[in-house]
Amino acid sequence: MSIQHALLTSLMEKPSSGYELARRFDKSIGYFWHATHQQIYRELGRMAERGWIAAQDDEGDARSRKKVYRVLPAGREELVRWVLSPTAGLDQRDEILVKLRADAVAGPLGLGDEMRRMIALHEERLATYRAIEQRDFADPRPDRAQQLRHALLRRGIRYEEDWVAWGTAVLPLLEPEGGR
Numbered sequence: 802m803s804i805q806h807a808l809l810t811s812l813m814e815k816p817s818s819g820y821e822l823a824r825r826f827d828k829s830i831g832y833f834w835h836a837t838h839q840q841i842y843r844e845l846g847r848m849a850e851r852g853w854i855a856a857q858d859d860e861g862d863a864r865s866r867k868k869v870y871r872v873l874p875a876g877r878e879e880l881v882r883w884v885l886s887p888t889a890g891l892d893q894r895d896e897i898l899v900k901l902r903a904d905a906v907a908g909p910l911g912l913g914d915e916m917r918r919m920i921a922l923h924e925e926r927l928a929t930y931r932a933i934e935q936r937d938f939a940d941p942r943p944d945r946a947q948q949l950r951h952a953l954l955r956r957g958i959r960y961e962e963d964w965v966a967w968g969t970a971v972l973p974l975l976e977p978e979g980g981r
Contacts, residue, residue, distance in 0.1 A: 804844050805853070807834045809872055809880040812854060816871035819845055832926070832957060845870060853879055901971070913975040920968040927961035930954060 807830045811822055822845075823838040836844075848854045853876030856868035872880075897919055904910045938951045 803883075804834070804836050804840060805848055806880060806883045807836070808841065808844055808848065809853065809876050812870055812872045813877070813880065816869050818859065818867045818869050820867070822870065832930075848876065851875070851879075904975070909975065909977070911975075913972065913977075916968055916972050916975050920965055920972070923961050923964040923968065927958065927965060930958045930961060934958065 808822065808826070811817070811826055811830060815825070817825060819838075819842050823841045826836065826841060845854065845856075849856060849870075853873060854870050855873055856870050859867040859869050897915070900912060900915070904912050934951070934954055938947070938954070940947065943951065
């Protein structure tokens with residue numbers, strides 16, 4: 802996946818200024834596809850050059866130089882092309898997994914504190930996801946789009962629950978007396 806497809810998706814949901822898009826991105830797609838604000842602005846320029854998006858001056862504020870980006874037909878076509886192409890596969894890049902593999906061959910190296918930190922981060926994200934679920938998915942009769950968004954969130958919840966359980970199970974192996 803490229804950041805451009807993630808941005809096209811966000812802009813299809815709601816035309817936005819670069820700043821608004823970056824803030825929304827952080828609170829949605831950013832949970833599973835990270836991008837810096839600088840990357841987002843750079844990619845918006847590239848997408849405009851390709852004719853996928855266009856920017857208009859914000860009509861709401863005549864003094865502002867803010868531009869609002871919207872997806873053009875060519876951008877929608879590109880997004881559909883990408884969606885219908887086969888997914889790359891099982892690309893799983895998780896740095897802690899490589900560190901654990903290194904610990905297995907060169908350790909013990911004292912990864913207990915790092916694992917506790919990672920568990921805490923995943924617990925924090927899990928709490929965030931659960932709060933989003935409570936806030937945004939209470940409608941007893943959601944439409945298809947809302948059902949899909951909820952399914953994505955549920956996937957994130959399950960991932961975080963599994964990560965916390967897995968990390969907690971691995972942690973004793975990283976303690977000074979662990980794994981003997």
